[in-house]
Amino acid sequence: MDETAKKTVTGGTDSSIPVTETWLRKHRLLYNGATRHPFILSIRDGSVDFSSFKRWLGQDYIFVRSFVPFVASTLVKLCKESSNESDMEVILGGMASLNDEINWFKKQASKYHVSLTSVVPQNANVKYCRFLESLTSSEIEYPVAITALWAIEAVYQESFAHCLEEGNRIPQELQETCERWGNEGFGAYCKSLRDIVDRCLQKASPAEAEVLFLRVVEHEVEFWNMSVGDV
């Protein structure tokens, strides 16, 4: 991160607006590109190509395995920098649900005959996993790491919750997939993460956090692009 990006800036022109709200307003177009991606829209309207779905499944399993050490490193940063008890419960809850997520991927892979041991990570996935690894560095502070964690989870939550909204024509086989991330419990988890980000960045928000938010959203768009074979 260069020196300009490291500079501390205020959250926005109106300090009563939480920082995440400021970013979402400012970067709405890019954010919608991730949460309303053609892959997601095709699940919602039932036109999804199942070979894309299977590609996504195999690649996301690899991603989630790299996501675990990143979440664990965020927990370590919390303990070192503030040890806020309620933040700890939120992150621990997230880690527990990642265990379920990994088992879910294994079950789905066997249902769709995807051999998880033979999946070759594609370029977009390799880059995203490298990015996650870079965030485990001790130079990345807790408020910045938790920002990335919130953004990563929020994109999936909003994408799949959109699939479930009224008027959907989700193929019956994919209903469970949409519910995995679109359910209310996962929504509440993402809201807790968002509240943590807003609290941590209330007084001063490093430009580095906003840059990371944008990079996460870009990686998510690339990940969906890869899933539809558009790389």
Ligand SMILES: Cc1ncc(CN)c(N)n1
């Ligand atoms: C790429 C990606 N982003 C987010 C998630 C939700 N844990 C996921 N499984 N995969």
